[in-house]
Amino acid sequence: MLGAVAPVSAIPLVGAELAKFSVLAGGYAVYGASSHFSNEVGAVSYITPGDNSQSAGDRVNTAGVTAALNELTAAQQALTKMGTGTKLIATMAGNVSLAPGVYSASALTTAANTVLTLDGGNADNPFWVFNIPTYLVTGASTKIELVNAGANASVVWNTGGYFTTGAGTSFIGTVMSGAYISLGADTLFHCGNLFAASYVSMGAGSHLTSTNCLRNGNWAGSEFGLGAGLDIVDGAASARRAPPEAEPAAAQSAYEPVAAAPVSESVAAVPVPEPGTISMLLLGLGLIGVLGMSRKAALRRSANNALPRKTAEPV
Numbered sequence: 001m002l003g004a005v006a007p008v009s010a011i012p013l014v015g016a017e018l019a020k021f022s023v024l025a026g027g028y029a030v031y032g033a034s035s036h037f038s039n040e041v042g043a044v045s046y047i048t049p050g051d052n053s054q055s056a057g058d059r060v061n062t063a064g065v066t067a068a069l070n071e072l073t074a075a076q077q078a079l080t081k082m083g084t085g086t087k088l089i090a091t092m093a094g095n096v097s098l099a100p101g102v103y104s105a106s107a108l109t110t111a112a113n114t115v116l117t118l119d120g121g122n123a124d125n126p127f128w129v130f131n132i133p134t135y136l137v138t139g140a141s142t143k144i145e146l147v148n149a150g151a152n153a154s155v156v157w158n159t160g161g162y163f164t165t166g167a168g169t170s171f172i173g174t175v176m177s178g179a180y181i182s183l184g185a186d187t188l189f190h191c192g193n194l195f196a197a198s199y200v201s202m203g204a205g206s207h208l209t210s211t212n213c214l215r216n217g218n219w220a221g222s223e224f225g226l227g228a229g230l231d232i233v234d235g236a237a238s239a240r241r242a243p244p245e246a247e248p249a250a251a252q253s254a255y256e257p258v259a260a261a262p263v264s265e266s267v268a269a270v271p272v273p274e275p276g277t278i279s280m281l282l283l284g285l286g287l288i289g290v291l292g293m294s295r296k297a298a299l300r301r302s303a304n305n306a307l308p309r310k311t312a313e314p315v
Contacts, residue, residue: 010231010240013078013156014174014193015071017064019225022055022193022210024068025181025200031055032185032204039193039210042068043200050204072195074232076176079158081236082129092116100126108132112139112166120149120219125229127154127239128173135159136175140166140184144173146191146226147218152240154229155192163196167203174227191226 012019022039023029029043033050041047042059044066049058059065085102093111097119108130110116120126126149130136136159138144146153155173157163163177167184175181177196185203191213194200202208215221222228231240 010233010238012228013075013154013230013232013237014225014227015068015075017068018071018075018193018195019211019228020064021059021068021195022208023200023202024065024072024193024195026069026197027180027199029058029200029202031202031206034204035202035206037208037210038212044069068195069197072176072197075237076158076178078232078235078237079129079156079176080131082131082238084131085129098128100128102129102131104131106132107134107136107161109137110139110142112141114139114142116142116144118144118146118149118155118172120147120153122148122150123153124150125152125154125239126150127229128156129154129230129237130157132158133160135161135179136163138165138169138171141168141170142166143170145170145218146172149219151220151222152229153219153222153226154239155226156230163194172226174225191222193225193227 018024020040021042022037023031023041025043027043028045028047029041030048031037031041031050031053033052035050035053037055039055040057040059041055042062042065044061047058047060049055082102084104086104088103088105088108090105090107091109091111093114095115095117097117100118100120100123118128136157142165146155157173157175159176160178162179162181163175164182165171165184165187167186169184169187170190171187172190172192174193175195177198179196180198181194181196181200183194183202183206186205187203188206189208191209193210194208211223211225213222213225229240230237
């Protein structure tokens, strides 16, 4: 109806167009030799692939690229509305473990060889959101891993500035950058995406898996990627609610039926005759009794006839 307000509904944080891309750039995209991406690479101006590189397809200045960039803007705004949560120190080093939640830092850098473990506590749909208004930088050989998490886990890095990785970084999660993204050589994304409002540059030997992420001994894997467990509701990001269990086709009573007690194996169950069976049984027994009495009377008569009869003596 004209003028009616549509009911508020949840939409995926990573929209349908955005989800098609492993890499999306508001400017250009360049990826080095022997780089591999599971999904498409999209850019507004141009894409330059390296030798022996591979993607699911390169898309330049298409309607899908434009729609995906619009979804990226909406997603970043929704993530920012989640607030700052727990504040992190500016430089992370050594071995660090973080439980699910919202985290923030004015800027975040990891020292070389840092190991960051995201521990889901065996939840099916834990999420980690990192709201960083400026830049995110990882030192060489930084390792970020996800453990004890189900298939609906989400890891999203929301930066207002740029995102860069040192050589040999092992990363996980969906990166949404308000500026540019630059990956060092041999950066490995076990599961994630690279979305940038500006350009994206990836060093030789970069590998990025966005969907159908394989499970391992610590994580259940993900069919749709690490941004699929969040929705946008009323303009803010929130964890996706699990769908209600399907109702059974037949209506059920409000009370559970009481199960009959089991029959002991050592005692045979005796079937109880139905009322009609009892009547027939009594009638049969009565007939048997009558026939039995008639037979006895006949036997007595036969015995009497067989005895010699006495003749009357003369007087």
